[in-house]
Amino acid sequence: MNIKTLFFSLALLLPFYPLQSPAAELPTATNNTSQSVTLDMQNMTCAMCKITIRKALQGVAGVQQVQVDFDSKTASVTFDPQKTSIDALIEATTNVGYPASVHPTK
DSSP: OOHHHHHHHHHHHGGGSOOOOGGGGSOOGGGGOOEEEEEEESSOOSHHHHHHHHHHHHTSTTEEEEEEETTTTEEEEEEOTTTOOHHHHHHHHHHTTOOEEEOOOO
C-alpha cells in the first residue's frame, strides 16, 4: 500500500470518525445539582404562617421547591447550593418572624 492510497483511505473514513472537543469531556454535574433540607419552624400557629413561610423561602434566589407542613411544623426546601445556602434560608424565615433550625436526620 503506497502513501497516496493510505491518505485517500483516511480521507474517506475521517468523516465517520467521532471527534470530541476537549470541552465535551468536562463534567457537567455542577450545572444540575440541587440540595434538599428540612427545617424545623418555630412560631407556626395558623394557616397563614404556612403561606408566609413559603413565600419567604420562594423569594430566596436559587430556591427550586418549597413545601411547608403545618402539622409537623417543618419546611422542606430544594435549592441550588451554588446560588444560596441553608443559612440564607434560615435568615429568610427568621426575617418574617419564623426562626428555623435544620431538622435532624434519622
